[in-house]
Amino acid sequence: MTRPDRIAVEVGQTWAYNDTRWGEHRYLAVTELAYPYVYAVSRQGKRTRMLASRFARGSRWMYCGHEGPGSDLPPFSTTPVPGGCLSCPPKPAVLPLTRVCAVGCGAVTVTRDGERVWSGDSEKKRLAHFELRARELPGDWRIRFESAMSEVLYQRQGDARWVLTFRGLGFA
Structure with a gap:
């Protein structure tokens, strides 16, 4: 898995944020990049705006792949990715x-x-x-x-x- 702080944020990417206040993950799909902000939409359709310097930085963020329109989405990985837990088998590419x-x-x-x-x-x-x-x-x-x-x-x-x-x- 690629570390979140080493991936450039692009339109069409999906990111997960571990929200410790509520004990759950928030999934955000990037819709627009307008410096100094990143605009995204949650799965529930709520629009949000965050500073680009804080978006997708740190250990609470996880890059989830591309979910945008298009004929062929870019592959998430070329090698198997880890399963959900330590006893789960890896997911094939x-x-x-x-x-x-x-x-x-x-x-x-x-x-x-x-x-x-x-x-x-x-x-x-x-x-x-x-x-x-x-x-x-x-x-x-x-x-x-x-x-x-x-x-x-x-x-x-x-x-x-x-x-x-x-x-x-x-x-x-």
């Missing part, structure tokens, strides 16, 4: 088609052009099922795995290539 669409405690959501195609937690569904549908119906296909300790988003970028584009902290 490119998802294999044999991946089961289940996380245990959580949910899996598959979208095409921003609209939900399937959501659930099934040991019987595999990524190969959605790869076949993606070949028949072209578009911006994404699959999000949300669990208690981690959240990852993969985007289909070419035949049988599902690339990690976002990593979050989960809902617990």
